Amino acid sequence: MTAGLTTTNRPAGYRTTGETMSTSHPLLAVDDLVVDYPAPGFRKPPRRVISGASFALAAGETLALVGESGSGKSTIGKALLGLAPVTGGSVRLDGREISRLRRRQRRALSGDMQVVFQNPYGSLNPARTVGQILAEPLFAAGQLSRSDARRRIEELLDSVHMPVDSMSRYPSHFSGGQRQRIAIARALALEPRLIVCDEPTSALDVTTQAAVLELLQELQSRTGTSYLFITHDLAVVRHFAARVLVLEGGRIVEDGPTAEVCDQPAHPYTQRLVAAAPVPDPVLQRMRREQRLARISSTPDQELMCPQETH
Numbered sequence: 001m002t003a004g005l006t007t008t009n010r011p012a013g014y015r016t017t018g019e020t021m022s023t024s025h026p027l028l029a030v031d032d033l034v035v036d037y038p039a040p041g042f043r044k045p046p047r048r049v050i051s052g053a054s055f056a057l058a059a060g061e062t063l064a065l066v067g068e069s070g071s072g073k074s075t076i077g078k079a080l081l082g083l084a085p086v087t088g089g090s091v092r093l094d095g096r097e098i099s100r101l102r103r104r105q106r107r108a109l110s111g112d113m114q115v116v117f118q119n120p121y122g123s124l125n126p127a128r129t130v131g132q133i134l135a136e137p138l139f140a141a142g143q144l145s146r147s148d149a150r151r152r153i154e155e156l157l158d159s160v161h162m163p164v165d166s167m168s169r170y171p172s173h174f175s176g177g178q179r180q181r182i183a184i185a186r187a188l189a190l191e192p193r194l195i196v197c198d199e200p201t202s203a204l205d206v207t208t209q210a211a212v213l214e215l216l217q218e219l220q221s222r223t224g225t226s227y228l229f230i231t232h233d234l235a236v237v238r239h240f241a242a243r244v245l246v247l248e249g250g251r252i253v254e255d256g257p258t259a260e261v262c263d264q265p266a267h268p269y270t271q272r273l274v275a276a277a278p279v280p281d282p283v284l285q286r287m288r289r290e291q292r293l294a295r296i297s298s299t300p301d302q303e304l305m306c307p308q309e310t311h
Ligand SMILES: Nc1ncnc2c1ncn2[C@@H]1O[C@H](COP(=O)(O)OP(=O)(O)OP(=O)(O)O)[C@@H](O)[C@H]1O
Pocket: 037, 038, 049, 067, 068, 069, 070, 071, 072, 073, 074, 075, 076, 232
C-alpha cells in the first residue's frame, strides 16, 4: 500500500496496480502533501496548488509526473527540494521527514537529492567556467584537495560524454544539449540517490532530447539513482518511465505502470491527455479519428451542444 494512500483520499479512477512496486522500501514517501502559495493581494487567502498528493518512489526507479500546464508538477518537485512551502502532509526520504528542515539541514541534504531544470540556458552561471560550476557542490560538501576535485570533475565530464577540456570553458560556448549534460554532471557530483528532473529535455530538439534521455538511463543503470521525471510529454514518459502519476489541478488522479496508464487510461482526465498527445503512428491516428467520429455520430445533438464534465 502506498504510504498514506487511504481509500478516503484516493480519487475516483485511481489505479492501484503501481502501488506495490515501489512501496516495500520506498526511498521517497510523499504522504498527503499540501502546498499553498501566498496570494499577492492584501488579506487574500493563500491559494491551494497541491491538495493531498501521496506517492512513493523506490531506489533505482523512474517515476514520471505528468499533467497539463499549471497542474502543479513543478510545485511537487519544488516541495521535495524545499523550494515550495509545505502546508500539510509529509515528505520522507529513507524514512526521515524532510519537508520542514532548517536551511543548514536542507543544505546537508544536497548529497542525497538534486535537481536538473528545464532550461539549460538559465540554470548554469554564465560567469563561471564549467570546472568552477562542477567544483562548487564538491567544495560545498566538504574538505577536498584541488587535485581530488579536478579528478572528480574529469570523471563527471567523462560520465556525461563531454571532453575534459570543457572544464576551462564557459556555458555560452556549448549547445543546449551539451549544457544539459553539464547540468546533469553537476547534479551527479555528490552521487545523489534522487534527482528531480523538471522537464529536462523540453528545451531541446528531438535528437538531442533522445541523447539526453539515453544518458540519464545509462547513468541510472550505473549508479542506481532514482528519478522523479516531470514532463508534459507522454511520448517521453512511454520511453523513459516504468510508472506514471497523473496530476490534475493539484490532485493525483491516476497512478500505475506507464503502458497501462497510456494504453488504457482509467480516469477521464488521463483519457483526454492521451487523446490530445501527438501520435506519430498514422494507423493509430486513423483509428483514433474513426473512434472520435463514431462517438460523435452516436451522441445526441443536445449533449454535443452542452458537453457534460465527466469527473
Ligand atoms: N511561487 C509561486 N507563487 C504563487 N503561485 C505559484 C508559484 N509558483 C507556481 N504558482 C502557481 O501554481 C500553479 C502550479 O504551477 P506549477 O509551475 O507547479 O505547474 P506545472 O504543472 O509545473 O506547469 P508547467 O507545465 O507550465 O510548468 C500555477 O497556477 C502557478 O501559477
